[in-house]
Amino acid sequence: xxxxxxxxxxxxxxxxxxxxxxxxxxxxxxxxxxxxxxxxxxxxxxxxxxxxxxxxxxxxxxxxxxxxxxxxxxxxxxxxxxxxxxxxxxxxxxxxxxxxxxxxxxxxxxxxxxxxxxxxxxxxxxxxxxxxxxxxxxxxxxxxxxxxxxxxxxxxxxxxxxxxxxxxxxxxxxxxxxxxxxxxxxxxxxxxxxxxxxxxxxxxxxxxxxxxxxxxxxxxxxxxxxxxxxxxxxxxxxxxxxxxxxxxxx
Numbered sequence: 001x002x003x004x005x006x007x008x009x010x011x012x013x014x015x016x017x018x019x020x021x022x023x024x025x026x027x028x029x030x031x032x033x034x035x036x037x038x039x040x041x042x043x044x045x046x047x048x049x050x051x052x053x054x055x056x057x058x059x060x061x062x063x064x065x066x067x068x069x070x071x072x073x074x075x076x077x078x079x080x081x082x083x084x085x086x087x088x089x090x091x092x093x094x095x096x097x098x099x100x101x102x103x104x105x106x107x108x109x110x111x112x113x114x115x116x117x118x119x120x121x122x123x124x125x126x127x128x129x130x131x132x133x134x135x136x137x138x139x140x141x142x143x144x145x146x147x148x149x150x151x152x153x154x155x156x157x158x159x160x161x162x163x164x165x166x167x168x169x170x171x172x173x174x175x176x177x178x179x180x181x182x183x184x185x186x187x188x189x190x191x192x193x194x195x196x197x198x199x200x201x202x203x204x205x206x207x208x209x210x211x212x213x214x215x216x217x218x219x220x221x222x223x224x225x226x227x228x229x230x231x232x233x234x235x236x237x238x239x240x241x242x243x244x245x246x247x248x249x250x
Contacts, residue, residue: 054066056068056070056071057071058071058074058075060075079092080092080094080095081095082095082098082099082102084099084102085102085192097118097119100118101118101192101193102192102194103196104196104212105118106118108120108122108123109123110123110126110127110130112127112130113130125146125147126146128146128147129146133146134146136148136150136151137151138151138154138155138158140155140158141158153174156174157174161174162174164179164180165180166180166183166184166187168184168187169187171183182203182204185203185204186203190203191203193205193207193208194208195208195211195212195215197212197215198215210231210232213231214231218231219231221233221235221236222236223236223239223240223243225240225243226243
């Protein structure tokens with residue numbers, strides 16, 4: 001009587017080259033090890049079951065995964081969506097900070113001057129203005145800066161580099177956030193900064209800040225000659241020309 005073949009899976013030597021898996025994961029961790037333990041093993045979203053099944057399916061996008069753990073990871077990666085503009089974030093904390101753009105909330109206030117910020121890191125950087133501390137110094141001209149980002153932005157002045165190029169018109173900028181990002185709204189028509197009082201929207205935060213002074217009645221720009229106050233600095237500049245001409249006549 002013939003002895004039945006063992007039921008355990010065939011060894012790697014017994015698997016044909018066409019069927020031999022090149023990578024394996026345990027299904028319990030995001031990163032495993034290669035079979036010889038030499039290095040990290042990248043996650044595969046392909047089937048690791050013998051039947052080639054993808055039993056775990058995302059209810060939002062329909063994408064399937066071979067383990068529930070990978071499905072949970074996928075769902076968490078795109079779980080936090082802004083109800084105002086639809087932008088998606090990986091973490092709830094990132095969404096919370098982003099939503100302050102729409103609400104205008106600035107919970108971090110400077111104890112020296114009262115200026116408020118959406119992020120704690122921005123407040124920390126701002127406070128260096130009051131302490132006059134500028135730990136980041138340009139190696140070319142010696143100019144000091146409060147944070148490393150401003151030093152990097154300044155450095156391109158010496159190199160002449162304009163790495164940020166508009167795909168619409170080809171115009172190039174030194175800075176991404178303050179240059180290209182702001183310029184791009186002229187093409188897209190996007191106005192992400194919305195007034196909570198009247199709903200009017202602007203493509204720059206500075207325009208929104210100036211506009212909101214109309215509702216608050218605040219006129220921060222005051223003429224040193226006559227005391228007249230203005231909402232915008234440009235209005236004060238135009239007004240100052242009047243006094244300059246008066247002095248020339250005298």
